[in-house]
Amino acid sequence: MSFINYLSTVAVPIVILIIIAYGVVEKIKVFDTFIDGVKEGIQIVIGIFPTLMGLFLAITLLRESGVLDLVVNLLTPVTNLFNIPKEIMPLAILRPISGSASMAVATDIMSQYGTDTIIGLITSTLMGSTETTLYTIAIYTGIVKIKKIRFVLIAALIGDFVGMIASVGIWRFLS
Amino acid sequence: MLNIIWPVFIIISIIYSIITGKVTEVNNAVFESANETVKLTITFFGTICLWNGIINIASKTSMIEKLTEKLSPIIKFLFPDLKKEKEVQKEISMNVVANMLGLGNAATPLGLKAMKSMQKININKESLSNSMAMFIVLNTASLQIIPTTVIAIRNSLGSQNASGIIIPVWISTIIAAITVVIVTKLFIKFWK
Numbered sequence: 001m002s003f004i005n006y007l008s009t010v011a012v013p014i015v016i017l018i019i020i021a022y023g024v025v026e027k028i029k030v031f032d033t034f035i036d037g038v039k040e041g042i043q044i045v046i047g048i049f050p051t052l053m054g055l056f057l058a059i060t061l062l063r064e065s066g067v068l069d070l071v072v073n074l075l076t077p078v079t080n081l082f083n084i085p086k087e088i089m090p091l092a093i094l095r096p097i098s099g100s101a102s103m104a105v106a107t108d109i110m111s112q113y114g115t116d117t118i119i120g121l122i123t124s125t126l127m128g129s130t131e132t133t134l135y136t137i138a139i140y141t142g143i144v145k146i147k148k149i150r151f152v153l154i155a156a157l158i159g160d161f162v163g164m165i166a167s168v169g170i171w172r173f174l175s
Numbered sequence: 176m177l178n179i180i181w182p183v184f185i186i187i188s189i190i191y192s193i194i195t196g197k198v199t200e201v202n203n204a205v206f207e208s209a210n211e212t213v214k215l216t217i218t219f220f221g222t223i224c225l226w227n228g229i230i231n232i233a234s235k236t237s238m239i240e241k242l243t244e245k246l247s248p249i250i251k252f253l254f255p256d257l258k259k260e261k262e263v264q265k266e267i268s269m270n271v272v273a274n275m276l277g278l279g280n281a282a283t284p285l286g287l288k289a290m291k292s293m294q295k296i297n298i299n300k301e302s303l304s305n306s307m308a309m310f311i312v313l314n315t316a317s318l319q320i321i322p323t324t325v326i327a328i329r330n331s332l333g334s335q336n337a338s339g340i341i342i343p344v345w346i347s348t349i350i351a352a353i354t355v356v357i358v359t360k361l362f363i364k365f366w367k
Contacts, residue, residue: 008341015321016229023232030232037231040280041224045216053212054177058184060208064200065192098177107215107328115334124329124340128322129347133315140311141303143287144294148302151362155308156315158358163316163351170343 055104096133125167218331226323243268254306263292305363316352
């Protein structure tokens with residue numbers, strides 16, 4: 001556990017070190033380039049704000065009205081079968097469908113149950129290790145105007161499901 | 176997609192709250208959600224901007240090219256049909272590398288280019304080729320080295336160790352990625 005924690009903690013500094021050292025060796029104006037990237041980052045955050053606002057509204061309403069509890073309880077047989085904490089189910093369902101919606105749900109779950117509890121840790125791992133499957137399939141098939149996607153959706157969803165089981169399993173194992 | 180989900184969520188929530196007598200909670204939730212969004216965005220702001228700056232340096236170096244070369248044996252295994260298509264192979268590996276580095280803005284255009292190139296050599300233009308299927312499935316697996324968004328969220332919520340999830344994320348990603356590759360290879364073999 002502490003070893004994994006250590007590795008996780010050194011990953012970011014090491015990646016930053018490698019990137020900056022690389023930039024220096026290749027004689028890139030690293031600071032100017034960094035500043036340009038930050039400027040771009042501002043645009044990204046401002047760009048995502050309206051979407052987040054809308055989705056936070058929807059998610060908060062779902063939670064406070066009790067709809068979320070209702071859905072989660074309906075899924076109890078499934079979650080029990082795979083030993084998944086039922087609190088993460090809203091995220092598991094929304095993750096493949098919408099990136100910003102799952103971001104809103106993940107934030108909501110972690111602000112309720114804490115970031116460093118087992119639920120928070122599973123939520124984070126699930127969020128980090130899966131993609132917005134439906135969106136990805138839509139843009140990549142859309143560009144070549146193909147409607148017959150064969151097994152792609154099934155294969156991708158199997159991957160998402162395995163990712164979820166793995167996220168849960170890892171933290172059950174570690175704690 | 177959200178044009179359908181969003182109104183459904185809101186309408187169901189409000190009607191359900193009226194039935195179950197939770198209108199007061201829902202009323203408070205409306206304004207609470209606005210505050211929450213602003214709070215998250217502000218703390219989010221720092222992490223996303225900072226990381227975008229770092230990653231911008233990476234994108235200006237020869238890192239992508241170097242990693243692309245290293246990836247070539249894996250690409251050959253995953254896309255046997257593209258054996259002679261060196262250019263497409265390169266587009267695919269650049270897309271994978273850009274995804275790994277978290278260069279989302281660079282990864283998508285590269286990926287779209289790869290899709291177009293694969294469509295050119297696709298025999299049945301109406302249906303995805305095996306290579307295209309593998310490529311898309313690979314893109315639905317999240318192969319990011321540093322999961323910045325999650326770290327940013329954890330940071331904004333006051334986590335004691337926001338990046339403590341990196342290794343578990345890697346393990347989970349690798350398990351999921353290996354699974355989708357095997358599943359896709361099997362589907363290619365047996366799907367009619």
